[in-house]
Amino acid sequence: MGLLNKSELLKILRAIMGFDVNASPFAALELKSDEPCFYRSSHTGFIQSKNYGSGNYAHILLSHLRDSLQVLKDEAVELSLDGSGVLKLSSTDNVYESEIRVHTVRPEQAGLKTHNIGDIIYRLPAQVFQGFDARPFICAAQPTLIDGRIMMPTQSGIVVWQGPQDLIPLSLYPRETMLKFISSSQNLEKVVVSSKGYWGAVAGGLISFISGHTTGDTLYKSYNVAGKPLDTLPAERLIVSLEAAAGMCGDNKIEIDPLLGVVTRDTTGNQSRFAFGSHQGWSKFAITGRTAKVIADALRQSSDTDTALVYVPTNQSMRLVRGNWQVNFRTF
Secondary structure, three states, rough: OOOOOOOHHHHHHHHHOOOOHHHOOEEEEEOOOOEEEEEEEEEOOEEEOOOOOOOOEEEHHHHHHHHHHHHOOOOOEEEEEEOOOEEEEEEEEOOOOOEEEOEEEEEHHHHHOOOOOEEEEEEEOOHHHHOOOOOOOOOOOOEEEEOOOOEEEEOOOOEEEEHHHOOOOOOEEOOOHHHHHHHHHOOOEEEEEEEEOOOEEOOOEEEEEOEEEOOOOOOHHHHHHHHEEEEEEEEHHHHHHHHHHHHOOOOEEEEEEEEOOOEEEEOOOEEEEEOOOOOOOOOOEEEEEHHHHHHHHHHOOOOOOEEEEEEEOOEEEEEEEEEOOEEEEEEO
């Protein structure tokens, strides 16, 4: 095959390697005349190049291909197979040639799995996840999708995004890996659900199908309850203050005070304060730096001017709401 742009190839590799932490470390590589095509799988699904599936494959260690590309200084590279079927990576600076063999294994050693996704039974508009980014959050349990609301439980707060009406009929929950694939795709072409219980998406020349789940709605019911509105805070100033405090204190205590604003101490014990105006009608409370970061990462995805502060008595938690986003969190 012809010369490839190293930066573009690394971009594809990042997407494939970020697919699922539990996926096989290997991928099938098909060398077509104009592009390399990949296939990688886990027990829940797969990711592949859009044009994958019509030739001979080499089964390569993805991390070794990435590392090999990164050590080459030349931007133009070439992929080929040697006489033993091992992937060969070549480049030239117009004077000297570089050649690296990439770790290649037999198909049965790669641990790849095929998935029967069934027929497509539901097609969503490509823009259905516009304004949604799951990448900042590490879920402690798989997300749920109920009444068009995606709930992502983290160790530091329960993040909720109210999606459009197109999501309301769906009762199959997408996994965290699918939400992050959708979030990382700037050119999302399709989002579908299959008869075998898979969520699928096409974006950036890649196709991914990952099985959905229906693991229950207990946590959703616990937090999808009305609360008591306490105050309205300036959204951007609150977010900037929380980000600054979290950056200084690590995971130490941050106080949110109606009069003083966001108050914390850095790792050397020095106090910092970030005011957001004088407020009343509620008492100060404390959160951790990690909770502050989760709140900021969620609320930053809305453009509303104000953020509502709400107390939820049924589970004794606080809630901050901005537009379609909200975070429920414990205080101390």
